[in-house]
Amino acid sequence: MTATVVPSVWRLWERMKLSVSVPSSxxxxxxxxxxxxxxxxxxxxxxxxxxxxxxxxxxxxxxxxxxxxxxxxxxxxxxxxxxxxxxxxxxxxxxxxxxxxxxxxxxxxxxxxxxxxxxxxxxxxxxxxxxxxxxxxxxxxxxxxxxxxxxxxxxxxxxxxxxxxxxxxxxxxxxxxxxxxxxxxxxxxxxxxxxxxxxxxxxxxxxxxxLAPGLGRTLPVHRAPLLPGLPPDFPSLSSLAASRRSTKDFSPGGCAVDSVVDALRIPLTTDLDPFAVVDASVVTGFSGDDLVRYCMGQEHLRHASSAVLFHADRTVLLDDLNGAVFRAGALAHLLYLGATAADVGVTAIGGFDADRWRSAAGLPVSHDVLYVALLGRPGGAAVKVDRLQRAHAHNER
Ligand SMILES: Cc1cc2nc3c(=O)[nH]c(=O)nc-3n(C[C@H](O)[C@H](O)[C@H](O)COP(=O)(O)O)c2cc1C
Missing domain, CATH: 3.40.109.10 (NADH Oxidase)
Incomplete structure (x- = not known):
């Protein structure tokens, strides 16, 4: 018996086919x-x-x-x-x-x-x-x-x-x-x-x-840290940027957190609203089981020793969601640079349970955790498994 190719299947194939007909520029x-x-x-x-x-x-x-x-x-x-x-x-x-x-x-x-x-x-x-x-x-x-x-x-x-x-x-x-x-x-x-x-x-x-329509005008910029406090003295940010990495896992043991979180006060020249606050809180003393549970079952994170939560009052989020998320991401980035300078293992975490972290840190219920970064001793894994999984990050089954 010979199969007949129906036209609709041809159209489906056309959609699946890759062809680059554009002449090279x-x-x-x-x-x-x-x-x-x-x-x-x-x-x-x-x-x-x-x-x-x-x-x-x-x-x-x-x-x-x-x-x-x-x-x-x-x-x-x-x-x-x-x-x-x-x-x-x-x-x-x-x-x-x-x-x-x-x-x-x-x-x-x-x-x-x-x-x-x-x-x-x-x-x-x-x-x-x-x-x-x-x-x-x-x-x-x-x-x-x-x-x-x-x-x-x-x-x-x-x-x-x-x-x-x-x-x-x-x-x-x-x-x-x-x-x-x-x-x-x-x-x-x-x-x-x-x-x-x-x-x-x-x-x-x-x-x-x-999506917000955007401002009708361009605002002036100012140089300031995103968190209050004295700006730290940091070595070349470019050389830290060149060696920055996310650790692939952690090994048991503690790490020095103070010098790492100092980096959160590196001043940045931006047009950010100086009054819209996104805070950072350090959480320690959790068990490995809790940590894995708070991070959507990500087993490779088990031995991290501290978590830094980036959080804001819900009114700040509702007022300017993109701005608040920007601050959380920028702070986490500075934390990466601080961890690189201090030789501490660090990884950003998007797959986390916001409510569990909020109560672990004792934050007010009006606060939402936007982002988490983990610190600790780097482990020896060769592969970052969060890339391989379908999606640890949003609790998909
Ligand atoms: C928004 C965001 C969410 C992330 N979430 C996770 C996560 O849930 N688990 C994890 O192990 N790594 C997470 N990472 C780290 C990425 O896996 C890592 O940045 C990526 O593999 C690139 O590696 P690199 O940072 O060494 O350049 C996240 C990174 C970002 C920026």
Missing amino acids: PALPVPPSLSPVLRLFEIGSAPSAGALYPYEHIVLVGDSLYSVDPGRRRCRLLHAGQSVRLALIRSGLGDADALVFVVVRPWLSMRKYGDRGYLYCLLDAAHVATHLLCVGSESFSSAALRTRARTRPFADLLDLRHSFVHSVLSLSGALGFACSSQWSCADDRDASNDMVSWLEEECWNSLAPF
Whole structure:
């Protein structure tokens, strides 16, 4: 008996098939003004839930906008000339030598983690923005991060439909560092980018009603720690950033926490509201069984000795959810740098039971725990198992 191929199956196959019919774009030299910005992407990397990195980097130098792919060491020219100059004037982002836009694409995280994935993509973006701010502030004479800028003109120019500008780093006065020779650049101004799956469309539609429209103006920046207290004296943030890692597991024993949490007071130059508080609390003295239970059964975390909870009153969350999550992610990032300096094992944790941690820390019921980081002696595991599991992180069965 021969099977007949019905047309609907053919359409299904067409959907499943991969084909790249776009002609390859002409190569360009890497412009000298882009080189010190590309170098920032060569210094270390930022943590990411499940190593998914649900964002893209867009860089503006002069009147050109490039998409930068650090993994492939590749950049693509997207727009140049009058349209870019106009977007810059309309956004009021000033006359920095370069701007780095972190553009979040929630689908890349939500396709694995569902609704929880939206929290993770905001936290991932907060990590990478803080990382770039820290390394940028040592490679340029001025570096500032805006989380509430008027970026609509750039979103329109880039035709962002299922992603949005999360934050913008402005950089001026390159201190003479250049990128390695591995980078390639292509002129992609004629390429179209309308390959969007219906699943991503559905995902975006579920978020769109909740996304804040963004401010109508760009705010001034100020340099301050995110938590009150004296700023610590820290060695080069860039060298810490270069060796930062998430520990893959922990071994039994304690660790020095004080010098690690000092890093939470490293000052950052941002436009954040100085009055919107996200706090950090250290919790110790839990049993291994409790820890695994509080972290959705993640056995590799059993021997961590301290937890740092990032939490806020619910009114702060309701007022500015993205801003509060940004602070939690930025603080966790600084904690990573502190742990790296003190040789303490650290990992961020997205898969945690917020209510259990809240009561373990004795926090008021009006507080929500946004994010957790664990500290302890690094173990010897070779693989980070949270990436392998379907999704520890959001309690899926
Ligand atoms: C938002 C977020 C959530 C994370 N959640 C977990 C987690 O639940 N368990 C875990 O072991 N690691 C977690 N991680 C750490 C990632 O596994 C780690 O960052 C990633 O594998 C990349 O490795 P690296 O940090 O060494 O570059 C999380 C990281 C982030 C940024």
